[in-house]
Amino acid sequence: MATDSWALCVDEQEETCGTKIHFCCVSEDKAAQSLHNKLIRNKLVNNSFKVEILQRDPNSPLYSVKTFEELHLKPQLLHGVYAMGFNRPSKIQETALPMMLAEPPQNLIAQSQSGTGKTAAFVLAMLSNVNPDNKWPQCLCISPTYELALQTGKVVEQMGQFYPEVKLAYAIRANKMQKGSKIQAQIVIGTPGTVLDWFNKLRLMDPKMIRVFVLDEADIMIATSGHQDQSLRIHRMLPKDCHMLLFSATFEESVWSFAERVVPDPNIIRLKREEETLDNIKQYYIFCRNKEDKFTAVCNLYGAMTIAQAIIFCHTRRIAAWLAGQMSKEGHQVALLSGELAVEQRAAVIERFREGKEKVLIATNVCSRGIDVEQVSVVINFDLPLDKDGNPDNETYLHRIGRTGRFGKRGLAINMVENEHSVEVLKAIEKHFNKMISKLDTDDLNELEKIAN
Numbered sequence: 199m200a201t202d203s204w205a206l207c208v209d210e211q212e213e214t215c216g217t218k219i220h221f222c223c224v225s226e227d228k229a230a231q232s233l234h235n236k237l238i239r240n241k242l243v244n245n246s247f248k249v250e251i252l253q254r255d256p257n258s259p260l261y262s263v264k265t266f267e268e269l270h271l272k273p274q275l276l277h278g279v280y281a282m283g284f285n286r287p288s289k290i291q292e293t294a295l296p297m298m299l300a301e302p303p304q305n306l307i308a309q310s311q312s313g314t315g316k317t318a319a320f321v322l323a324m325l326s327n328v329n330p331d332n333k334w335p336q337c338l339c340i341s342p343t344y345e346l347a348l349q350t351g352k353v354v355e356q357m358g359q360f361y362p363e364v365k366l367a368y369a370i371r372a373n374k375m376q377k378g379s380k381i382q383a384q385i386v387i388g389t390p391g392t393v394l395d396w397f398n399k400l401r402l403m404d405p406k407m408i409r410v411f412v413l414d415e416a417d418i419m420i421a422t423s424g425h426q427d428q429s430l431r432i433h434r435m436l437p438k439d440c441h442m443l444l445f446s447a448t449f450e451e452s453v454w455s456f457a458e459r460v461v462p463d464p465n466i467i468r469l470k471r472e473e474e475t476l477d478n479i480k481q482y483y484i485f486c487r488n489k490e491d492k493f494t495a496v497c498n499l500y501g502a503m504t505i506a507q508a509i510i511f512c513h514t515r516r517i518a519a520w521l522a523g524q525m526s527k528e529g530h531q532v533a534l535l536s537g538e539l540a541v542e543q544r545a546a547v548i549e550r551f552r553e554g555k556e557k558v559l560i561a562t563n564v565c566s567r568g569i570d571v572e573q574v575s576v577v578i579n580f581d582l583p584l585d586k587d588g589n590p591d592n593e594t595y596l597h598r599i600g601r602t603g604r605f606g607k608r609g610l611a612i613n614m615v616e617n618e619h620s621v622e623v624l625k626a627i628e629k630h631f632n633k634m635i636s637k638l639d640t641d642d643l644n645e646l647e648k649i650a651n
């Protein structure tokens with residue numbers, strides 16, 4: 199039985215399978231999603247971005263750097279940055295780092311999608327701002343879950359590998375501490391509840407000595423019950439002149455009002471991803487009678503053209519597992535991204551697929567968010583994406599097959615429709631994007647092959 203909420207969603211999907219409408223799960227676990235993103239990513243996301251900067255004082259000059267040298271980092275830290283393989287600052291780091299390292303430091307609210315270099319940026323700011331001679335916590339970073347806290351800690355350890363005088367402590371439940379002992383580490387990373395305990399109940403550290411406060415993953419933090427209040431309580435205990443930094447992958451109204459309460463007089467940086475479009479995508483549909491028929495159509499496609507790598511989206515775990523079995527029997531190397539897998543296992547499946555160890559990735563929708571589809575030019579919608587009410591889910595459709603339109607990268611999307619409802623869904627998607635979805639014609643196969651490889 200699935201234990202995490204993400205996997206439970208897929209189970210729910212399973213149960214609704216066979217009813218007239220297949221429901222698509224929306225209540226995915228944000229923290230698990232974020233962890234998943236971190237685990238599968240080992241480099242910056244490869245998109246183009248537009249940067250929006252709102253300065254607290256619009257008259258002060260805006261510095262942005264193109265190299266890490268320009269930041270005048272401590273040599274040990276510069277060494278650490280290069281040892282991590284970073285050659286130059288990422289887009290968000292170009293402006294965020296000079297603000298965070300300025301004298302006096304400037305408060306910052308930064309929003310950009312996962313994988314754009316936020317964690318690396320604030321870790322560098324924390325490491326730059328501690329005094330290793332002082333044996334008490336000076337920088338505090340709070341994260342929504344202990345797994346996320348550990349991931350941030352790993353970055354501190356890597357970046358600070360040549361700065362061993364700086365120590366790190368994890369304020370997480372598993373780290374049992376005796377009342378009255380004193381934390382000597384200069385950097386503390388933890389979850390809000392345990393941080394509060396360390397301040398109040400156990401008195402392991404003094405909030406008034408904190409000089410840099412980082413609130414990471416603010417959107418997940420406020421979506422987690424109790425964390426918003428706890429974060430605000432921590433915030434109230436800190437010195438008024440504490441340097442406040444808040445990061446978030448998304449920025450809906452609730453995050454914004456929370457951010458304004460936590461970060462006074464902020465500079466704001468937002469990185470907007472270049473819009474995905476369907477401009478370079480050839481979209482087709484194939485009409486089938488049932489899932490067996492769809493499977494035959496997939497086999498026919500593979501028989502008629504060479505497909506380097508494809509992702510096939512199914513609506514339920516049951517169909518995905520069935521299709522994976524059928525395709526394996528046909529001799530395909532198939533990876534299955536299924537809801538019952540733990541986050542780490544999902545990350546491993548995606549990583550193997552990325553490395554080309556499997557040629558076909560079959561995924562249900564709930565498992566697919568972390569997949570960087572840009573590397574794969576063929577996407578097959580074995581089932582069309584539906585929202586929880588069974589209506590066409592245009593956003594997911596775009597997410598599955600969209601491209602950011604750079605380098606003229608082309609893509610191929612093949613949609614399987616099997617009944618009146620799915621034909622209606624297809625028509626609605628076609629209308630929404632105002633882009634034709636043509637019936638697949640075998641005459642097109644030569645052209646398709648060029649796109650697919």
Ligand SMILES: Nc1ncnc2c1ncn2[C@@H]1O[C@H](COP(=O)(O)OP(=O)(O)OP(=O)(O)O)[C@@H](O)[C@H]1O
Pocket residue numbers: 232235236239240241242243282283284285286287288291310311312313314315316317318319
């Ligand atoms: N300047 C850089 N040059 C090259 N790689 C970088 C740079 N900054 C960060 N990275 C790498 O890019 C990946 C994403 O960075 P980071 O984790 O800091 O992003 P993020 O925005 O915090 O995303 P997430 O919230 O998912 O962790 C990591 O593997 C990190 O090591």
